[in-house]
Amino acid sequence: MTETDSAGTVGALEVTDVTVRFAGLTALDRVSFTVDPGSVHAVIGPNGAGKSTCFNVLSGVYRATSGSVRLGGTEITGLAPDRIAALGVARTFQNLALPPQATVAQSLLLGRHRLTRTGFIAAGLRLPSAARESRQHLERVREIADFVGLADDLDRPAGVLPYGKQKLVELARALCMEPRLLLLDEPVAGMTADERRATAAVVAGVRDSLGISIVLVEHDMGVVMRLADAVTVLDFGRRIAGGPPAQVQSDPAVIQAYLGAPTP
Template structure:
């Protein structure tokens, strides 16, 4: 695995009035790795993702990616650099097919202008065919091809969560941010999702940063784990190092118990 940094978060501090959501948070994500950002509810994980993706601007600190400091850029510029995000809450168009939901992710890759697209000029139609063919490949890659023409709203919850993953992958990212990808899933669905996240990293070379509360999944899937608590980084290391860290155990269990956090 290439260990050169793909993403460098350096000294992020984020405040909302008198509340400090992030307090001097730093961590490094290696190229082509799966990096987990974990912590109890309210620890600052989603706030950190919102800074990385350009939704929030921090009081101080930097987020370095692809030669840019992302805190200086709006969300659409960050997406254009190859950063995609899948959110915890489903945001699919339930009445549209799986294929059409995935096509939404190709918007920033489309070169045909508004007029050419609106007039259905040959160049625009040819480009749409190319995008649709690529999106179909991604759907097949993530075992969603059988649902290509099915309205997304008719599919079970676990399948709709995987459509969210596929839509993010359809944006052709180099860095993928996943916010609680297995939230609400049963054990089997979670295993399938974990396998597909690993597949995206291994076969497409995408660097993955994920927020997740499913600790067995995190500890079996992640190459490295950063732990936040009350907006501060309290641990950073391999899954085995983090699961045995007394500060992590106290943050999750609220005791001085030194039993390591469960991991597979």
């Protein structure tokens, strides 16, 4: 499902000394971390720690003031969002951004746009090549909908689905891009306990069954501890800890950042 680099495997995401400044305010300060291929890497921290800024740099929305971001050996620092997406980086957002009247199938087909090879004229004339490609994309949409648990909802307007399913539509739409790297921005925020468990299971399946690398920003520490292979902790724009979830959870600097408790 994923694209591969020249070595035949999906390469690591390497974030090196990334700094972002806005009018004198330092939002990220020499942040570095590596996301191993096929792993879930969580980026956590208190509100205002720099998590969203980090995501915006990885997806090309913000341009780093300095530092480097490389995906599978390819420098992506400073590339426009569409160029980064074309390299196989897909993202979900905290807030729902689904076309209100579109069906689930139509919403997922939007994720296939970058993979469409049929030209405008061929599509307009309904040439056999265009019809064949359209069928292939729709079949892939059905496969991905089934994978995330939306197979029975394809013909329903996405906007009428329960909130948890709407978040799954966004995740499925990102998967329809056939990403190498998936950026999930608070994927279980606002969900019920049952919805959180179901969505966490889907995310684990994306890693385990599809081998896609995932960077996860999430405030639900239970989900982070269950899903993440590694964790990077930010506070006031700086990386204060990193490593396996259990190690990070007990780090005094992390406890201080979240609870305001003094370090020993």
